[in-house]
Amino acid sequence: MSTQNALLTILVEKINNDTLVLPTLPAIALKVRKSADDPNINLNGMADVVGQDPSLSARMIKISNSAYLGRSIKVTSTTQAVTRIGLNQVKNIATALAMEQLFVSKNEVVKKYMAKMWTDTIDIVANAMAAMLTYKAATGKKNLSLDTITLSALVANIGALPVLTEAERHDSVFANPTFLDVAIEKLSGRIGGSIMREWQFNDVFIQCAEHWRNLEFNEPTVGYIDFVRIGAALSNQAENGDEILTLAQQKGIFDDVDVYQSPEFVEMRDNAKSIFA
Secondary structure, rough: OHHHHHHHHHHHHHOOOOOOOOOOOOHHHHHHHHHOOOOOOOHHHEEEEEEEOHHHHHHHHHHHHHOOOOOOOOOOOOHHHHHHHHHHHHHHHHHHHHHHHHHHOOOOOHHHHHHHHHHHHHHHHHHHHHHHHHHHHHHOOOOOHHHHHHHHOOOOOOHHHHHHHHHHHHHHHOOOOOHHHHHHHHHHHHHHHHHHHHHHOOOHHHHHHHHHOOOOOOOOOOOOOHHHHHHHHHOOOOHHHHHHHHHHHHHOOOOOHHHOOHHHHHHHHHHHHHHHH
């Protein structure tokens, strides 16, 4: 058996036996999500939770003052930042910011791979966010949430993490980019769906993590998975990028693909990317 097939066999067996070690959400993200789901929480209470993590608090203030939210009056405190961002957005933004902590490794090959994957994921996120903003501006539709697409795009590649962790455990054999690429392409969707269920995320996030690579999974209405796919296509992170854009155009998400080269789009994409800088 080739080393590539051996890695796939190990992963498939662990998936089928429910023994694959899934990543856990960072503690601060768990606290924020739990607090946001508390019907009795208020903005001051949420600010106290966010304030327990100085790094998260500082980044929340940065986001509240960024072009991402389009506000000119500066805020200087966590309470002001939470008030501006809103409880639901804080929940997803905190999760998004905390996810970077998961992309770490002690193995040099896997470490480099994870660093690149995080950078690539941010590119997908930024393009997906800008594509949604462009769509909403063109159609006037308000049923899609910017903070939800942010997190949906961020979890798109979450299924790769257990693959990389398994490679790290067998680094002498498996920590090879060629093997990793194949394993991630074949298995990360299935694993990503499992992680989203384990984290008790809703169906939107499960679908994006599990099915964005599979174009046979397609809903008639425009949804978050469409923008995750567009983000991946525009970031050159999808093997079927041209097909993704063709299907999106047929679905009425945009009239002309050149809209994604416009100065307005580039500015929105760069503003979105600055959140994670």
